[in-house]
Amino acid sequence: MPVQNSSPTIWCRRLILPGVIVLLVTAVVVVVVLAVINPEQKTTTGTLRWKGKGTTPNLKEVILGRCYNYITIVNPELSSKDCHNIWMRLLSAFMYKHPCSMREEDYYPLMNMARHSIPCNKSLFWSKTNNLVHRYTKANHDFITLEDTLLGYIADDITWCGSSDLGINYNSCPKRNECESNPSSMYWKMASKMFAEAACGTVQVMLNGSIDNGAFRNDSIFGSVEILNLNPDKVSAVQVWLMHDIEGPQSESCTGQSIQMLKSILENRKINVTCKENYRPVQLLQCASNPNHATCRLCPYVTQ
Ligand SMILES: *[C@@H]1O[C@H](CO)[C@@H](O)[C@H](O)[C@H]1NC(C)=O
Ligand SMILES: *[C@@H]1O[C@H](CO)[C@@H](O)[C@H](O)[C@H]1NC(C)=O
Ligand SMILES: *[C@@H]1O[C@H](CO)[C@@H](O)[C@H](O)[C@H]1NC(C)=O
Numbered sequence: 001m002p003v004q005n006s007s008p009t010i011w012c013r014r015l016i017l018p019g020v021i022v023l024l025v026t027a028v029v030v031v032v033v034l035a036v037i038n039p040e041q042k043t044t045t046g047t048l049r050w051k052g053k054g055t056t057p058n059l060k061e062v063i064l065g066r067c068y069n070y071i072t073i074v075n076p077e078l079s080s081k082d083c084h085n086i087w088m089r090l091l092s093a094f095m096y097k098h099p100c101s102m103r104e105e106d107y108y109p110l111m112n113m114a115r116h117s118i119p120c121n122k123s124l125f126w127s128k129t130n131n132l133v134h135r136y137t138k139a140n141h142d143f144i145t146l147e148d149t150l151l152g153y154i155a156d157d158i159t160w161c162g163s164s165d166l167g168i169n170y171n172s173c174p175k176r177n178e179c180e181s182n183p184s185s186m187y188w189k190m191a192s193k194m195f196a197e198a199a200c201g202t203v204q205v206m207l208n209g210s211i212d213n214g215a216f217r218n219d220s221i222f223g224s225v226e227i228l229n230l231n232p233d234k235v236s237a238v239q240v241w242l243m244h245d246i247e248g249p250q251s252e253s254c255t256g257q258s259i260q261m262l263k264s265i266l267e268n269r270k271i272n273v274t275c276k277e278n279y280r281p282v283q284l285l286q287c288a289s290n291p292n293h294a295t296c297r298l299c300p301y302v303t304q
């Protein structure tokens, strides 16, 4: 007699193998369907994942602390500004929103609450000279950059963005090349526009003459937002300070191509332009960290 082949082991194998296959196939189908329905990458909590840094930890405390410091110590003339409301308006501009869907209007309430005037002849714009220009405005209170205004001061170097389920995304936020209408890019664009609109008299711009592809770039914030929002009825002239790194290279001079492009854009808007290479008061700051260089000697053209 043949051995009965209904021993428990074989019986189990017959059932388990097809069972496993069915489970595997189901799992694959579910994953594929989910991926098709929902192509955006999500973390386990369901929050979108982006390439940029996430919202700065303790955002509320950082913004409130900076705001109170600004209106108390940095610029006491603004002591009547309401920091708590400024924070609430920033928060409601982006919280629970998809971080690629920011509109200019989202920031209007905040911008209107935080805006303040800037004395004539004091506005200092910059592009690609972030470090040097702020060392200069810290040392010399005759000039004000965007980062020295309330809106610039509270937001400098920090990040924030929303998440439709958790409210705030602390893990990651979109970079500019992922989407342009992200909360930070939109904020800086609007704050820069307001800063330019507020300028009057002679305004300054510090550009970097040591970079390869031109000191002035029309796709920078300065080139694409700020110069277009200067009011020719209020701004009489723009003075360029073209700074070279002490150790060089001197990639562009005041007669260089990109400076000529800047001149023609501004002159078309009826704003005069002058250009100074290595404006000495700024150069002296560069010299503080490079005192023995020839350009930093008291009499630069005398060799010892
Ligand atoms: C701004 O500078 C111009 C000349 O550079 C001068 O005539 C004007 O009085 C200055 N305005 C203020 C408010 O200092
Ligand atoms: C010019 O740009 C280069 C490269 O970003 C930077 O290392 C340098 O410090 C800048 N120079 C000035 C004067 O800001
Ligand atoms: C910016 O400059 C480039 C040339 O360098 C030019 O082709 C382009 O049209 C300019 N863009 C704008 C918005 O003016």
Ligand SMILES: *[C@@H]1O[C@H](CO)[C@@H](O)[C@H](O)[C@H]1NC(C)=O
Pocket: 236, 237, 272
């Ligand atoms: C602008 O430049 C023109 C010609 O160089 C000059 O006549 C005019 O007075 C200047 N305007 C201002 C406001 O400096």
